[in-house]
Each structure stands twice: as C-alpha cells, then as structure tokens.
Amino acid sequence: MTNLKKIVNSTKETFVDIGLGFKKSFKNFINFFKVDKSFKSMNSKQKRHYIARKLKDGGINVGTVCFGLFTVAMLIWMVVYIFTTGSSTLTWEFITSDYTKESLTLYTGEKNYFEAGDLTFENTTNAEIFSEKWGVALENGVDNMQNNIVYVVHIEDGSPFNDFVNKDGEAVEISDNFYCNYLSVSKTGADFSQLNGSELTAEEMCQELEQSNYILGANFMTKGEGIKGSLLTTLMLIGFSLLFSLPLGIGAAIYLGVYAKNGPITKGIRTLIDVTSGIPSIIFGLAGAVIFIPFVNSISGLTGGNIFTGSLTMALMLLPTIVKTTEESINVIPKSLTQASLALGASRTQTTFKVVLPNAMPGILTSTLLSIGRIIGESAALVFAMGSMIGNTASLSSGYASLAVHIYVILGGEAPRYAAACAIAIIILIVVLVLSLLVKLISLRLNRFKGAQ
Amino acid sequence: MIEFENEQTNVEQKVDNSANTLLDKEEFKNPENIAFSCRNVDLYYDYGEKHSLKNINIDILKNKVTAFIGPSGCGKSTLLRCFDRMNDLIDGCKVTGDIKYMGQDINEINTIYLRTKVGMVFQQPNPFPMSIRNNICYGPRCQGIKNKDTLNKIVEQSLKDSALYDEVSDRLDASGLSLSGGQQQRLCIARTIAMSPDVILMDEPTSALDPIATLKIEELIKELKKKYTIIIVTHNMQQAARISDYTAFFMLGELVEFNETEEFFAHPRDKRSEDYITGRFG
Ligand SMILES: Nc1ncnc2c1ncn2[C@@H]1O[C@H](COP(=O)(O)OP(=O)(O)OP(=O)(O)O)[C@@H](O)[C@H]1O
Ligand SMILES: [Mg+2]
Numbered sequence: 007m008t009n010l011k012k013i014v015n016s017t018k019e020t021f022v023d024i025g026l027g028f029k030k031s032f033k034n035f036i037n038f039f040k041v042d043k044s045f046k047s048m049n050s051k052q053k054r055h056y057i058a059r060k061l062k063d064g065g066i067n068v069g070t071v072c073f074g075l076f077t078v079a080m081l082i083w084m085v086v087y088i089f090t091t092g093s094s095t096l097t098w099e100f101i102t103s104d105y106t107k108e109s110l111t112l113y114t115g116e117k118n119y120f121e122a123g124d125l126t127f128e129n130t131t132n133a134e135i136f137s138e139k140w141g142v143a144l145e146n147g148v149d150n151m152q153n154n155i156v157y158v159v160h161i162e163d164g165s166p167f168n169d170f171v172n173k174d175g176e177a178v179e180i181s182d183n184f185y186c187n188y189l190s191v192s193k194t195g196a197d198f199s200q201l202n203g204s205e206l207t208a209e210e211m212c213q214e215l216e217q218s219n220y221i222l223g224a225n226f227m228t229k230g231e232g233i234k235g236s237l238l239t240t241l242m243l244i245g246f247s248l249l250f251s252l253p254l255g256i257g258a259a260i261y262l263g264v265y266a267k268n269g270p271i272t273k274g275i276r277t278l279i280d281v282t283s284g285i286p287s288i289i290f291g292l293a294g295a296v297i298f299i300p301f302v303n304s305i306s307g308l309t310g311g312n313i314f315t316g317s318l319t320m321a322l323m324l325l326p327t328i329v330k331t332t333e334e335s336i337n338v339i340p341k342s343l344t345q346a347s348l349a350l351g352a353s354r355t356q357t358t359f360k361v362v363l364p365n366a367m368p369g370i371l372t373s374t375l376l377s378i379g380r381i382i383g384e385s386a387a388l389v390f391a392m393g394s395m396i397g398n399t400a401s402l403s404s405g406y407a408s409l410a411v412h413i414y415v416i417l418g419g420e421a422p423r424y425a426a427a428c429a430i431a432i433i434i435l436i437v438v439l440v441l442s443l444l445v446k447l448i449s450l451r452l453n454r455f456k457g458a459q
Numbered sequence: 460m461i462e463f464e465n466e467q468t469n470v471e472q473k474v475d476n477s478a479n480t481l482l483d484k485e486e487f488k489n490p491e492n493i494a495f496s497c498r499n500v501d502l503y504y505d506y507g508e509k510h511s512l513k514n515i516n517i518d519i520l521k522n523k524v525t526a527f528i529g530p531s532g533c534g535k536s537t538l539l540r541c542f543d544r545m546n547d548l549i550d551g552c553k554v555t556g557d558i559k560y561m562g563q564d565i566n567e568i569n570t571i572y573l574r575t576k577v578g579m580v581f582q583q584p585n586p587f588p589m590s591i592r593n594n595i596c597y598g599p600r601c602q603g604i605k606n607k608d609t610l611n612k613i614v615e616q617s618l619k620d621s622a623l624y625d626e627v628s629d630r631l632d633a634s635g636l637s638l639s640g641g642q643q644q645r646l647c648i649a650r651t652i653a654m655s656p657d658v659i660l661m662d663e664p665t666s667a668l669d670p671i672a673t674l675k676i677e678e679l680i681k682e683l684k685k686k687y688t689i690i691i692v693t694h695n696m697q698q699a700a701r702i703s704d705y706t707a708f709f710m711l712g713e714l715v716e717f718n719e720t721e722e723f724f725a726h727p728r729d730k731r732s733e734d735y736i737t738g739r740f741g
Contacts, residue, residue: 267550268550340585342581342583342585343585343587343588345545345548345581345585346581346585346587346647346650347587347597347601348545348548348574349543349545349574349578349579349581349651350574350575350578350597350598350601350650350651350654351571351572351574351575351598351601351602351654352571352597352598352601353571353601356601360597360601361587364589365588
C-alpha cells in the first residue's frame, strides 16, 4: 500500500519536475520581450550594452527552449506514432498466437462435393451475416498483419459444413482460431471458383455462397504472425542471463567492495570493468558467435545458437553494470555498520551476508532491473549469438528470436510489417517504462544511506 | 615499504612505569584482578609512517570504570581499538609489544571469541537498519543461538540492563533507526550486552547526545560496572570525574599519567595533566 503510494508520488514528482522545467524556460522566454524600467535612465552606451546583452542572453534562452521543445516533440512524436500504429495489432491473440500459420485443407469425402439441399436453415445465433442455404454464420475479421479475413463463426446442425473431412477421410472440427482462407464453390457443378477470404468481405462471401449450389472443398488457416514464441524466448533469455550474470556479478562486487585490498590488481579489474561497459553490443555478439557457440555446442552437442549461447553472451554484457551498481551500493553502506557487526563477534562472511548484502539489496535490484531492460532491448548481439529465426514457442535447444530480434526480422525483407513491429515496440516500451519507474523508487530507498558517514 | 622492526622492543626490555603510578599498588599486583595489561605497546599507522602509540604501559582493572582522556588525536581511540583488535581491519596498521587479556596474549586469542568477550560501543549510535529485536539478537545469532525462547530472554534482559526496556518493550519490531539518538545509543549498548561480554569498550558514547540522554547513559554506566569491566574514552572531564574509578591521560600517543580518578583530578602529578585539567590547552 505504502509502496503504491510511493510509486504514485515518484511518478508525480517526475512529471512535476518536467512541468517546472518548462515553466522556467517559458518564463525566460517571456522575459526576453520585457524591458527593464531602468532602461530609460541609461545613457546611450549603457543602452547599447544593455541591448546587446539582452539579445545575446535572449538568443541563448530561445535556443535552449527551442532545442528542448524539439527534443521533447521528437520523443512524443515517436511514442505517439508507435502507439497509434501498433495499438490495434496488439491484441491478446497477437501475444498468444504462433508466428507461422497453420493451414487446414478440407475435403468433402466420397462424393467429392456437397450439394445444397432445398431446405433453408434458420439462423439460431444473433450473427448478422448468415447463409440460409448452407447454414453458416460469417463474420469479418482482421489478421495480425491488418488484412481483412472472414471467419465462419457458427455452423448450424445439419449443415454440410459439419461433414468436412481431412486428407485421410477423418472428420474434422473447425476450431475458433481458424479463419476461412478460401472456399471452392460452384453454381452449376461444372465450373468451380474460389471464394477468397482475403479478397471478399463476409457479406460478399455470404452472397456468393447463397448463389452457389455446390461446395468442393475449403481451406482454413490460423492467423499466425503472433509473438508467443518470441515472448517466451525473451522471458527464458532474461531468466538464464540473470542466472548466469547475477551470482557472478554480485560475487565480484562483494570481492571488490568488501574483501579486495586496494592494490594494482583491484585497480586493474575496476578499469577493465569501466572499459567493458562501453563496448558496443555487436562486439559481444561477435564474441558470442566465435566463443560461446562453439563452446556450448562442444559440451551439449547442439548446433548453432541457442538460449545458452545467447544468455551467456548477455551475461557477459551485463556483468560490468551489475558489478558496478552493486559495488557502488556496497560502498554507500556506512563503515560503522560493518564495524559494529565485526565488533559483535560476527565473522567476515556473516557480516557480508547479514549486513552488507541486505543493505546492498536496492543496488542489486536496480542492476537487475536495468539488466532486464537491456536484455529486452538487445538485438544486434543476439542475432549472432542466439539466432534470428522466429519460433512458435521457446526452446532450450534452438536459438529463436527474442522480441527485439523479432522486430528486426519483420522489418527486414520486402514487406516491412510496421504495425506488428510497433505492437512489439509498445510492449517493450511499457516494460522499460515500468522498470525505470521501479528503479527510481528503489533509488529513493538507496538514498537513505547517502550522507551518513 | 619501510622497515620498522625492532625499533622499540629490543632497546627497552624493562618496563618504563614513570607514567603509570599505579603499577605498584596492591590491586594491580594480583593478576586475577587484571582484565587487560599492556607492556611496551607501540602502534604504527600507514605502514610504519605514523607512530601513534608510544610505549604504552597500562593495566585495566576488572569491574572498574577506566576513563581515557586527552586532546584530540592523542591515540585514545587507537588504544581502545587495540583491546578488541579492531585495528586489524585497518590496512598498514602494526602493533608491537604485549597486550594481554586475562593473562593471555590477545594475538593468540581467536578474534571472534575475543570480540564476543570484549564488546564495543561507538561514538555515533550505529544500530543496524533492522528491528530492535533483531539488532539485539544479531550477536547471539552469529554465535549460533537459534532457540526463540533463549533469544527472547536475551532481548528482554539486555533491554532491561541497558535501561531501555520500558521505552521500547511495546515496539520491539519497530526499526532500530526509528529511535532517538540517545535511545539508539542505549540500543547499541544493549546489543553489546546481549553477547554477555566481560569488557565493554566505549568510544565517546555520549558525544553525539544531548545532556539528558548523556545523563541517562552515565547512570547506565554506573549500573553496568557491577557486572562489566568498562573502558570509556571521553572528552568531557566532568564525565570522567563523575563515572570513572581510574583515569588515564594521553598526549601525542604517550600515556602521560594514570591514576585513581579522584587523585588524578585533585593532585595531577604531571605538569601536562595539570595544564589539561585546568583547561590551559587541548
Ligand atoms: N586509520 C588510520 N590511519 C592512519 N592514521 C590514523 C588512523 N586512525 C587514526 N590515525 C591517527 O592516529 C592518531 C590517533 O588517532 P585516534 O583516533 O586514536 O585519536 P583520538 O585520541 O581518538 O582523537 P579524538 O579524540 O579526536 O577521537 C591521530 O594522529 C590519527 O591521525
Ligand atoms: Mg577518537
């Protein structure tokens, strides 16, 4: 409860800060057009000086305001664009469905066709588009690429649509997530045509059906294009990366912050950590490809990139941040606390685990959250170190794409799918936003020790 | 690095007790009475560059309050830290000479055992950022005491002994940091008592407190000396006079004078002690 309040407050503070900043800049901006009362009593030299200074200051002020506004406008524009483009694609189905489409080709069995009978069907549902002749209710829909599709939402008892069989002659039921790709129909029984779900609306298709007397076959498909696999892969990647990097990073931070004497070796390690945190991620990807992939494969017998190679690479990339943030939070723990612990007869290890680590927890959490943000956003390194094939599910043994890599893949190629990419971007943006709010909240806690010894 | 071996130790084997007027007294003759004894103790900081304690010879009597006074930087805290070997934690700090605890060389005593027997209260109240109860249980838990009843008894007894029980008994699970400065300092004393030590070292325990809180702690110290040996560093000479049985006066790393408190303040033998007491410097 109090935590919730804190979150709300810190969010409010952030916005108030931004607001105040704007107000101040705006005031400066207005002041530019005001003239001091003392201006009249100045001599000409003073006046000239006054005007020159005013222009210079004003120019700088206007400049900063303009640049500031420009930056903010760009950011807002980007976010608004992403949200407007992606929001309609971002549905629960998009999140939970497979990437590849599943196709279901239906046959009519021994007779090779269904013939419409004389009787008409009664619409027992409240669907608006209903073929009385065939006893099916249709509905318009859109797939994950924003194309129009047609669903068969209801099949009446006794309708020939109940009698479709698969290639092997077994009866099939058309489940809800399949849409109608095409129906092969014929008016006379001789010339047949295809009613294509992506070209016709449900209404048009219904009309065509009413005029047709024979159905020869059909094809149903799932929407596909979903991100379930990439999402699961990302979660798995986060899990494994943290599993590899947190113990190592925290261990190293404890070594540096608690045990290490300030010698040349420690200094060397610190410098190395500082330097590695600036290495571009593509180079880590390279390292992952040439070191981790052969290494992991020689142990596990897998081929190519997989979750392990990806998460080892990410772990390597995250280590400097984790070590640095954790060590910093260990360093702000007042020396008096560790001294008190030792003076009470606690051993060094006990002091580390009972005093140092619990109090470094905010720092460790912060670095964990920052790490999660980085894992979610990383693409370049993972393309090489894990893989860029979009999967329908996550798997330990194969390197499927993570969310960021998913964006990279669907934006490549001849028909970039901006809507889907924006939908994924929304997910990533929201996660990152929540993470940074949490980090802000935690840093409030961390401040508790600042200023104390 | 600088070689600093054998600078003092070999030159002077004989104990120089000119400053220590008490070594000949009856109570100090009986080794049973002595908690700590220092002989020819020298201490160097910064790998031998800083000579901070010079040939200290002093005995600390059991179940008495011994006060260390002297101008800032004279080495009071340094000597205090020798007694529970907290100086070991400082890089480049080296101690020579003999320090004995209950007749045993402290370098031969396991530091953890030594620190359970010799507790320390610091200048700034430094409770752990955890509940009052857990603050007190910290030491016993580190020694492997897990039984809840035992721990509860320890908490109650320590709080009673440190005169804090009435004030906090109804909020033992509140954070130790939520107490006032004086209460925090008494919590730190309670935390130390919970280890059932023999000796309590106090480094200016009241310097961060207001007069009323100070008074409470002083009363507490008078109460505690029935059970514990207490060594207290203080800048406040009235305080030393009020609560201590023996007073040691240090200057520039030397023990200038060590005497019974009344005698020390009434008839200081050394010119420097007299100047300090009368406030002519320091
Ligand atoms: N960790 C250290 N490293 C180096 N020198 C130190 C260290 N601690 C203390 N000293 C030095 O040793 C000398 C004695 O210090 P100490 O802290 O014992 O003085 P003190 O008598 O307690 O003074 P105060 O009354 O101000 O607390 C001082 O000159 C100080 O600079
Ligand atoms: Mg001191």
